Amino acid sequence: MSDEVYVPGSGQGERFGGRGHRGWKRLIVGLLAGGAAVAVVATAVVLTSDDDDVGTRPYKLVAPATIAGFSFDPAANALDPPSELSEDYRVRLKAALGGTPSDRMSVVYTEAASGLKLSIDGMTGTGFIPRKHMSGKKRLDREANNPLELQSVEPGPNGGSAECSNLGAVGVGCSWLTSTTFVVVQFSPRTGANKVGLDRAVELLHAVRSAVEKPA
Numbered sequence: 001m002s003d004e005v006y007v008p009g010s011g012q013g014e015r016f017g018g019r020g021h022r023g024w025k026r027l028i029v030g031l032l033a034g035g036a037a038v039a040v041v042a043t044a045v046v047l048t049s050d051d052d053d054v055g056t057r058p059y060k061l062v063a064p065a066t067i068a069g070f071s072f073d074p075a076a077n078a079l080d081p082p083s084e085l086s087e088d089y090r091v092r093l094k095a096a097l098g099g100t101p102s103d104r105m106s107v108v109y110t111e112a113a114s115g116l117k118l119s120i121d122g123m124t125g126t127g128f129i130p131r132k133h134m135s136g137k138k139r140l141d142r143e144a145n146n147p148l149e150l151q152s153v154e155p156g157p158n159g160g161s162a163e164c165s166n167l168g169a170v171g172v173g174c175s176w177l178t179s180t181t182f183v184v185v186q187f188s189p190r191t192g193a194n195k196v197g198l199d200r201a202v203e204l205l206h207a208v209r210s211a212v213e214k215p216a
Contacts, residue, residue, distance in 0.1 A: 056130075057158075057159070057178070057179075057215060059213045059214060060213075061105045061122050061214075062214055063105060063212060067207060067212070069113075070116075071111075076108035077107060092139075093140070096135075096136035096139045097128050097182060099182070100125050100127055101125040103123065103124050103125075104123045105212075106119075107120050114189075115189070116187060117186075122212070128178065128181070130159075134150055134152060136177075137177075149165055150163040150164075151163060151198070153202045155176055155209075158210075158213055162176040162202075162205060164201050166198075172187045172195060172197075176209060180216070183209075187204060
């Protein structure tokens with residue numbers, strides 16, 4: 001049996017700067033007896049962005065049972081029902097990042113020792129342009145009335161573009177963009193705990209990418 005789990009859209013589209021969700025291709029998660037989950041994969045196999053961009057290899061997104069000490073959190077993943085993306089947001093996404101989304105993966109993990117929560121909200125699609133990542137993410141954030149100071153960071157071996165931002169007491173948020181994936185992650189400390197610093201967030205970002213983003 002696979003040790004991967006998958007949770008489709010969980011109503012957390014605001015991480016993308018969305019303001020309403022209709023039109024998402026819905027993926028259903030199946031839970032087996034004993035709490036195991038059936039693996040479902042969000043995949044984009046068409047490569048359409050500019051040849052000059054790094055991160056133009058087609059990728060799929062998977063959700064393993066554990067990521068760098070974080071474990072799949074059944075309770076947190078059950079809080080929100082699947083959601084869909086509005087046509088308005090699809091239009092704004094294409095204008096900001098150049099691509100068209102298809103499938104979505106939204107999943108939450110928790111580090112038992114520290115209580116640190118890892119939230120992943122990602123999509124696969126076609127035509128995303130990595131060099132538009134910073135300007136496009138800022139545009140989406142502004143449209144969601146949530147402007148952030150983004151800092152470009154090393155994206156890791158899968159290429160593309162990556163950024164992180166300080167979310168105050170909420171934690172640290174990061175995202176990456178390739179021609180076929182756009183993924184937003186958030187590292188949130190439990191109440192009263194210290195949040196992760198930028199260096200640690202980048203390390204975790206690379207670990208998350210290695211675990212969830214695979215060649216299609």
